Amino acid sequence: MSLLERRKEDIERHLAKYPQKQSAVMPLLYIAQEEYGYITEEAMEEIASIVDTDVTQVRGIVGFYTMYYSQEKGKYLIQICTDLPCALRGAEAFSAKVCEALGIQPGETTDDGLFTVENVMCIGACDRAPVIQVNFKFYENMDMDSFNDLIEALRREHDAMQPYSHE
Amino acid sequence: MTHILLRELDIPDIGKMEVYLANGGYDGLKKALSDHQPDDVINIVRESGLRGRGGAGFPAGVKWSFVPKDVFPKYVCVNADESEPGTFKDRQLMENNPHQLIEGALICAYAIQASAVYIYIRGEYWDIADHLDRKIAEARKKGFIGKNILKSGWDCEVYTHRGAGAYICGEETALLESLEGKRGQPRLRPPFPASEGLYAKPTVINNVETLSNVPYILVNGADAYREIGEGDSPGTKIFCLSGCVNKPGNYELPFGGETTFRKLIFEMGGGIPDGKQIKAILPAGASAAILPATDEVLDTPIVYGAFRAWGTDIGSASVIVLDEMVDIAWAAKKMINFFSHESCGQCTPCREGTYWLSRLYKRMDSGQADAGDIQTMDAVAAQMEGKCICALGEFAVNPVRATIKHFPEDYERAVGNGRLSRR
Ligand SMILES: Cc1cc2nc3c(=O)[nH]c(=O)nc-3n(C[C@H](O)[C@H](O)[C@H](O)COP(=O)(O)O)c2cc1C
Ligand code: SF4
Numbered sequence: 337m338s339l340l341e342r343r344k345e346d347i348e349r350h351l352a353k354y355p356q357k358q359s360a361v362m363p364l365l366y367i368a369q370e371e372y373g374y375i376t377e378e379a380m381e382e383i384a385s386i387v388d389t390d391v392t393q394v395r396g397i398v399g400f401y402t403m404y405y406s407q408e409k410g411k412y413l414i415q416i417c418t419d420l421p422c423a424l425r426g427a428e429a430f431s432a433k434v435c436e437a438l439g440i441q442p443g444e445t446t447d448d449g450l451f452t453v454e455n456v457m458c459i460g461a462c463d464r465a466p467v468i469q470v471n472f473k474f475y476e477n478m479d480m481d482s483f484n485d486l487i488e489a490l491r492r493e494h495d496a497m498q499p500y501s502h503e
Numbered sequence: 504m505t506h507i508l509l510r511e512l513d514i515p516d517i518g519k520m521e522v523y524l525a526n527g528g529y530d531g532l533k534k535a536l537s538d539h540q541p542d543d544v545i546n547i548v549r550e551s552g553l554r555g556r557g558g559a560g561f562p563a564g565v566k567w568s569f570v571p572k573d574v575f576p577k578y579v580c581v582n583a584d585e586s587e588p589g590t591f592k593d594r595q596l597m598e599n600n601p602h603q604l605i606e607g608a609l610i611c612a613y614a615i616q617a618s619a620v621y622i623y624i625r626g627e628y629w630d631i632a633d634h635l636d637r638k639i640a641e642a643r644k645k646g647f648i649g650k651n652i653l654k655s656g657w658d659c660e661v662y663t664h665r666g667a668g669a670y671i672c673g674e675e676t677a678l679l680e681s682l683e684g685k686r687g688q689p690r691l692r693p694p695f696p697a698s699e700g701l702y703a704k705p706t707v708i709n710n711v712e713t714l715s716n717v718p719y720i721l722v723n724g725a726d727a728y729r730e731i732g733e734g735d736s737p738g739t740k741i742f743c744l745s746g747c748v749n750k751p752g753n754y755e756l757p758f759g760g761e762t763t764f765r766k767l768i769f770e771m772g773g774g775i776p777d778g779k780q781i782k783a784i785l786p787a788g789a790s791a792a793i794l795p796a797t798d799e800v801l802d803t804p805i806v807y808g809a810f811r812a813w814g815t816d817i818g819s820a821s822v823i824v825l826d827e828m829v830d831i832a833w834a835a836k837k838m839i840n841f842f843s844h845e846s847c848g849q850c851t852p853c854r855e856g857t858y859w860l861s862r863l864y865k866r867m868d869s870g871q872a873d874a875g876d877i878q879t880m881d882a883v884a885a886q887m888e889g890k891c892i893c894a895l896g897e898f899a900v901n902p903v904r905a906t907i908k909h910f911p912e913d914y915e916r917a918v919g920n921g922r923l924s925r926r
Contacts (some may be wrong), residue, residue, distance in 0.1 A: 342859040353662045355576075356702060358684035362667055366626075387684065395601075401667035402624045418790065420837040421589045421745040421823050423925060457841055458588040458668070459627045462745035462823075463752045472629040 339382050343367050347386065356365070357387040359399055366402050366471055372393035374405040410445040412490050415469045418455040419461035430466040433480055437487075450494060507719050507731070508712065509755045511599040520641045523602040525877075529647055531721030535610050536655040544614035548717065550725035552737040557582050557673075558787065558818040560807045563717075569697035570615045570705045576619040578795050580682065581608050581714060583624040584666055584673035588841060589821035592741040592753050593711035597624075597631050600715065600853040601638040604728040605661060607714035609647060610721055612659050615707055620661040623678050625668075632663045639663070670845035674893050675708040677847065685827035688847045689893035697729030710819070712741055733759025736806035740820050742767055747781075747826035749773030758806045764794075765801040768824055779826040783910070786810060787818025789838040792905035793831070814905065831910040833923035836864035838902035846895060853896035856887040860903060870921025877914045882908050 340347060350363040361383060368379035375398050384391040398404045416431045431453075435441055438451055445452040461467040464476035468483075475486060504512050518520040523529070535544050549564025550591035570577060581604070585593040596604060608620045624632045639661050644650050651657045664682055668673045672681045676690035679701050700706020711866050716738055720728045729737045745751045756762040764784055768774065781796040792815035794800045803809050809814055823835060843857035863880050866872050878896040884903035887896050907914055917923055 353664075356683065359664075359682060361684035362665065362681070365667075366665065393685075396686055397684070400671050401626075403666075403668035419588045419841060420785075420834060422615070423825070423837060424746040424825070424829065428925065457844060458586065458590075460585050460591040460594050460625070462591055462743070462821075465745075466543050467753075469627060474625060474630075 339364075339368055339371060341378055341385065342371055342462075351386075358389050358393075361389070362401075365394075365398065369404060374408045395413050411450050411494060412470050413450070413460045413472075414451055414453045415456045415459070416453065417457070417459045417461070417465070417467050419458040421458065422465040422467060425465040430478065430480075431461060434468075434483060437480070437484070450491070506514050506594060508603075508715050508741055509753060510603070511610075511651070516911070517603075518599050518601055518638075519653070520602060520638075520645065523600075524645075527605050527722060528602055528718075529645070531718030532606050532609050532647060533653060534721050535613055536653050536657070541616055543837045544610060544721070545802040546645045547725050548614070548720060551720045551728040552725075552729070552735060553708055553713065553716050553720060554736065554807060556595055556712035556716075556740070556819060558587070558790070563709060563713055566697060566709075567611065567614055567707055569695070570707060572616075574698075574705050575616075577615050578701045578707075579608055579612045580675075580678060580701060580706060580708040581615045581620060582669075582673060582675065582708055582710045583622055584627055584677060584678060585711070586670040586673050586845075586883075587790060587821055587837070588786040588817050589609070589745050589746075589785065589820055589823045590743050592743050592819075594628060594631060595753050596615060596711050596715050596741075597628070601635055602642065603718055604715050605635075605638060605642050606647070607717035608661065608709075608781070609652075609659060610717045611707060611709065611714060613652075613655075613657060615705070616657070618659055620659065621682055621701070622661070622663045623666060623672070625666045625672075629665070629669065632665050635663050642737070645775070651747040658915060669740050669847075670841075671847045671893075671895060674895065677893070678708065679683055679706065681735060686847075688849050689895075691892055692877060700915075712819075730759050733806050734802070736808075740817070742771075743821040744768070745818075745821070746785075747775055747779065747829065748824045749776050756805075759804045762804050762805045764796075764805070764822070765865070767805075767822065768801075769804055771825070775824070775826050775901040781824060782827045782829060783825040783831065785823040785825070785834075786815055786820070788821040788823065789841055789902060790894075791815045791818050792901040793834075793909060795909045815901075830917070830923055830926055831906050831913040832864075832867065832917045833925060835902045835906040836861075836868060836923050839864055839899065840902070842895065842899035842902075846899070847893075850891045850896060852887045852890040853899065856896070857899050859883050860899070864923070867917050868921075870919060870922045872918050874915070874918050877907060877911075877918070 349358045364383045380394045384394045418427045442455045465475045466478045510517045553563045556559045671677045672687040677687040681687040696706045703729045732738045742754045754771045784794045839860045843861040848854045884900045
């Protein structure tokens with residue numbers, strides 16, 4: 337099924353916002369990412385044709401912005417701010433502990449495909465450091481206890497969504 | 504003090520439409536539409552002396568007056584990209600007092616006769632964009648957005664547009680490129696956005712905090728606004744306080760008078776944790792030169808230009824506090840890595856300069872730097888000055904040159920010593 341078939345209403349809503357179709361490239365890329373988990377080559381081609389532009393233009397945009405992925409990430413993308421204000425409040429040490437707890441390095445994904453960890457630049461929550469985003473939802477004033485609770489909750493959420501999960 | 508901007512501190516539910524309306528909400532828009540011609544609104548904002556809160560401090564009314572009258576359509580872009588390290592004020596405004604921003608943006612749109620407002624919000628503020636969409640829908644229901652607003656005959660739409668993780672899109676012309684569906688690379692000026700902005704049409708771009716001031720000015724008048732603050736810095740400013748401080752957060756204070764870094768950091772912010780001494784202040788995130796925390800700096804009333812003698816300014820007032828334990832060369836490394844990561848790559852001095860600087864800091868961090876490297880760092884940074892399309896190239900000079908100038912001992916200690924660290 338094409339993106340347009342899957343998400344016609346949302347796509348049209350975004351196209352209607354702008355006098356020029358190309359402006360809808362960014363929101364359409366987000367829709368593709370929601371549908372496929374990352375930006376596929378087919379999605380870029382389809383979006384290019386929807387907004388009447390060249391696919392190289394679309395590729396250039398995907399490459400320029402850090403929030404579009406050309407490869408699949410873990411189901412839960414954990415982004416830890418380690419920029420200066422957070423680093424002053426222990427975020428680098430926190431990130432190291434998170435990576436140790438998950439057994440991966442920054443930029444890597446756990447073997448079960450559930451968690452990817454990234455260290456990121458300032459995300460605008462410096463007064464509540466250490467701060468992370470999981471799939472762009474904020475979790476603030478973190479420590480290892482609250483992090484472990486969060487990971488447990490996400491694992492349970494994931495298990496509950498499996499069609500044949502074992503009791 | 505009662506707040507003009509962080510009004511949820513006085514009226515907790517100000518974000519709700521009924522509460523906002525019950526407390527004078529949308530009166531500024533009503534007044535603009537019923538009592539004033541668009542030009543009058545521009546004049547009122549110009550007389551108020553309101554200056555842009557996104558960093559550059561340019562007078563808002565003057566900017567609006569540059570928009571040509573006879574070219575249509577016109578646009579307003581709200582800069583909600585908020586990506587400067589240490590800045591988190593626009594977020595609080597949008598989360599807690601969103602209607603005031605929407606109202607301010609609409610008043611601006613009426614003043615320049617724009618037909619659409621685009622709120623460009625950083626992608627990481629995902630939920631806040633959804634929140635704003637709901638608030639926009641509420642305002643539309645009340646007749647503040649759409650066709651024939653409040654029976655004035657003027658039509659205007661308001662939309663959100665999500666960025667996707669690029670600091671440079673906070674630069675106003677990069678923002679326009681991004682909104683047009685392109686890579687966020689700044690444009691050469693002139694032409695300026697006021698004459699050729701979004702889709703090459705006249706466009707005003709203002710920061711969230713700037714526009715959030717506008718309803719107050721329309722309701723209370725320019726003189727009342729000028730009574731707050733000092734001289735050519737009227738009104739209040741939200742200071743984002745972070746780093747080595749007991750109570751980080753947003754604090755809204757009037758410009759000048761008793762507003763000093765000492766008051767902000769030691770009274771509002773509760774001082775430095777663990778009984779440590781303050782060492783330095785970054786007054787505007789990573790973008791403006793560092794200030795050594797001398798008594799003179801701490802006791803200077805804060806207005807635009809107050810720190811000119813130190814070669815720095817308050818910018819968007821993202822105040823990062825560094826205590827005596829902080830290795831300033833380490834802090835500079837973090838800031839240079841930020842700029843190297845965020846350079847859009849168009850200009851060679853910025854792209855290559857930030858890259859080479861980050862390499863030099865890396866070398867220092869690995870213990871392989873020699874004394875000559877400090878001069879090399881300074882020289883590489885100096886060569887970037889004045890040679891770039893946008894101000895990012897200038898910003899990136901500051902963390903290097905100003906830290907070397909004020910804290911040479913931190914660099915000398917790092918030479919041949921290995922690892923820069925927070926300590
Ligand atoms: C690299 C760079 C990043 C910027 N980021 C922001 C930002 O995140 N938010 C903002 O309001 N202004 C930012 N600015 C300033 C804008 O270019 C512009 O001056 C501002 O949006 C104008 O609005 P104002 O007059 O209301 O401040 C940035 C400038 C530069 C050079
Ligand atoms: S100065 Fe840097 S960020 Fe600005 S346009 Fe040039 S390369 Fe891009």
